[in-house]
Amino acid sequence: MNGARWLVQALSAEGVDTLFGYPGGAIMPFYDALHGSDLKHVLVRHEQGAAFAANGYARAGGRVGVCVATSGPGASNLVTGIADAMLDSVPMVIVTGQVPTALMGTDAFQEIDVFGMTMPIVKHSFLPRSVDDLPRMFAEAFRIARSGRPGPVLIDLPKDVQNGDASHLPLHAPLPTDPVPAPMDASLHAALALISQAQKPVLYGGGGLVLGDAVQAFRLFADATQIPAVLTLKGLGALPAAHPLNLGMVGMHGSRAANMAVQECDLLIAVGARFDDRATGKLAEFAPHARVVHMDLDACEIGKLRHAEVGVRGDIRTTLTALTLPCAAHLHGRHGVARKQWRAACQQRARQHAARYDAPGESVYAPALLKRLSELAPEAVVSCDVGQHQMWVAQHWRLKDPRKHLTSGALGAMGFGLPAAIGALLALREPENPDAQVICVSGDGSFLMNVQELATIARYRLPIKIVLLDNQALGMVRQWQELFFERRYSEVDLSDNPDFAAVAAAFGIPASFVDRADGVDSALQALLAAPGPAVLHVAIDQAANVWPLVPPNRNNAQMLDADEVASLSVASPIAESEEPSNALSA
Template sequence: MNGAQWLVQALVAEGVDTLFGYPGGAIMPFYDALYGASLRHILVRHEQGAAFAANGYARASGRVGVCVATSGPGATNLLTGIADAMLDSVPMVVITGQVPTPLMGTDAFQEVDVFGMSLPVVKHSFLVREVEALPEAVRDAFRLARSGRPGPVLIDLPKDVQTADASHLPPHAPAPADALPAPLHGPLDDALALIEGAQRPLVYGGGGIALGDTVGVFRAFVEATRLPTVLTLRGLGALPASHPLNLGMLGMHGTREANLAVQEADLLVVVGARFDDRATGKLDQFAPRARVVHLDGDAAEVNKLRHAEVAVLGDLCLALRRLTRAQPDCDDWRAQCLSRKTEYAARYDAPGPSVYAPQLLARLSALAPEAVVTCDVGQHQMWVAQHWRHTHPRRHLTSGALGAMGFGLPAAIGAQLQDPASQVICVSGDGSFLMNVQELATLGRYRLPVKIVLLDNQRLGLVRQWQQLFFDGRYSETDLSDNPDFGALAHAFGIAAFRLERADGVEHALHCLLACEGPALLHVCIDADANVWPLVPPNRNNAQMLFNPEDADAPLPA
């Protein structure tokens, strides 16, 4: 048994069933060891696709995603997907080939210091210089990826270590993830007192709810305390969109009722959120009347951007169970929040013959209520956040903190492979889609039944919107009117495709898309000038939202 063969059996022992990658010279011994092994390897068509697919696999399942590439350009092509996993706390183990140890530092063919390059975007990097170090590196890589705040870990594996004799190494023994500590009683008692004494308390939930496997307990906490709740982009689904206490997403493109509630609250119960700038708007004017109870598994997030009167650190499940006994007297506040939710509910009766993207997405969500939806980045991402009826955060996969275009299609591939029985829908924009369009070949090869909804406005829509509103209509390099025929492109990869141009064809087109047995693409032509509303302008607080000026019911700018 050589080092590469030992690594394959170690991955199996860690519970890995699927990995995503692309072979090359320095990783060839590992690929030779994969030949005939029980692991399922998915051959993507670009290493960035491998990283995003492993990322989507991990986000949808909660398990560690694994991707593999060779040295040099193979490794550097992974870095964007690794950075995305780091910033959104996604558990991944990344394996890269490296030139043989005697050649390291000599500028050998395809030699790049990926260990050094990756340091800012991983929880830890391992450069395995001898085969005897392999067991500890693999054990610690998976343990670190899963533990605490999850994230990516890199194993850089020189070619001679892969081919070295490993017959003397013991069978791999996985290490359990490090458990989060139980929260202290003192801060919990202080948090209870603040919640029960508040007149306008509000729950502000984030991505840490799913990361801590806390969704069920979080829902029980909201039910028991009956506190109005707002969610971040990555917290969507922690409370179902249908829940009466869910006011929706806060922040730059948040709902009016959510942003107004935040600005008027006298207490924020922050659960697994990090006061991201897209959520807070102008930070020094964010929730100006509110004290803060901050619950988080990562102590580094507490007091980083907003002072917390009470910090509850450690296991979120234990903390929320203790706080469930709180019974604040806030009936008037709750009624006000819920009244606004009804008053400001989204409307889908857009005039004219063009397809109205929010209405299409709301209808698709109703037709596929349990689907996993993946997004790229741009206007379509915000419309999905606003108008999809999210039921669980692991069914909404989006590049939150990094905002990486090209994420959606490979992430959908990973999500489909983690549960072949699930329904997976990728919503993309014409700009983002072409960033990793080559993964249509992966979709076609494995006949994965992913459904793609491509919203095509022939523009880089979100950038164009900002140029319209804040750069005096100077539309610099956002025109994509020379887009290819996306239907013909899908057909070239053996994928069914449909085209939708009019609002009166939405229902038929969606039914045709969902009825396809294999992969399919719906090319949706939308208005090039359509904007995402509401919008909090830069350097404004969340109450100072802009609304569609064509809407007769739009309030005047604050």
């Protein structure tokens, strides 16, 4: 029993059944200990793929994701995936090999200070100097990753610690997760007082609803109070897309109904949301008439970006449950008529500005394709890359559960979608759920970032369906250059893309192609009916943009859509530094 073998049994004791990694010199003792163990190791083809796969595994399954790499370039290739987990609050434990302790600090082969390199992007780091450190550090790593606001924890393992005699160490005993603090009664009373006075309240739900296992409590609160709701990118699905109170996504590419409701409300009830710049637009003009009730587990988020008249720190589920009945009791109080009129106005605007899918022409309209795909696969998990297709999924996919929407939110990392889909499927495909369905929606730019993971999909026969939207450009960058940089298209041309069907075929994965709207439905049904992994290559118009759009340094009421942009002078594209003008107002 050496340190590496002790770690393998400790992983099993923590409930880990799957880990993602890539071996190398400094982590070789650990891989030797894995041989013959009950742990399922998934060999990815790049360490970044390991981090993103562990990330998707954690998000979809609600468990700690684990990834492993060697020292030096193995560890540094994990950094983007670790940062994504930190910024999106994903529980992960990252195990990296390190040179022997006697060589640390000597610039040894494949030695880098991964402990220092990752310090800003982890909740905590551990560097054991002997096998005797392993029981405490390992138990702490999992406790910290799970507790409070989740996040990634690094264990950097020197090679001599892995090889050290661990026969005297006790069996691993997991530590309990830290108890979640309950909200204080005074803050609940203060929140109730503001909510009862509001005539135009809006619920503003974020990713904390998922992290706090508070989605059901949020739905009960919304139904009981009948308060219109807007959602962030990470909160989508907290209310089903078809729910009558769901006004849609808020922010830069949010719906007009959601953005206008926030701009006009007199009370904003932020629940597990952090006032991210992509949601708020120009922060100084976000919800300008509203007082704020901010509910969050993380005290650091309350009042960080927007002053909250009432901050309710503590377990979100407990907070919502405690406020549901008292707030509902005020539904028919002195402001009952005003609230009813406000709700009707919000819902009328949502109907008036609902997305249309009757795009003219014979080419494929991506929003219509994605909406139809979500209808054909209503229980599927969708894993997105980053770009225009990410926003189209957020706007048009009929989400019913936020855990079924995997996206790189705060970091916006291209290359996330494919490996995250791998992790999600392995988290969900249990004996009791053999038909778990995962769809990766990618763009031609993002897809090539981690295309090598097609080999992982093929090796493990993972029936992931991949929809590749190909506009032969870096679409989101091209859209911004069109609108804000006088159409100076700099380094966005991808017209020399490979034959994606041939690429997929080289990995043993069948692919089909569609470029006409009348072929979309049959192509989607054939994709979903494929018995294993499959790729649908979709050609879309390079000029297609994501609408609506809130320009930089504008408030969310100053959304642009295609018709408004067309009415502007072609010779005078919108500049980022311009002040708002009448032509840009809603």
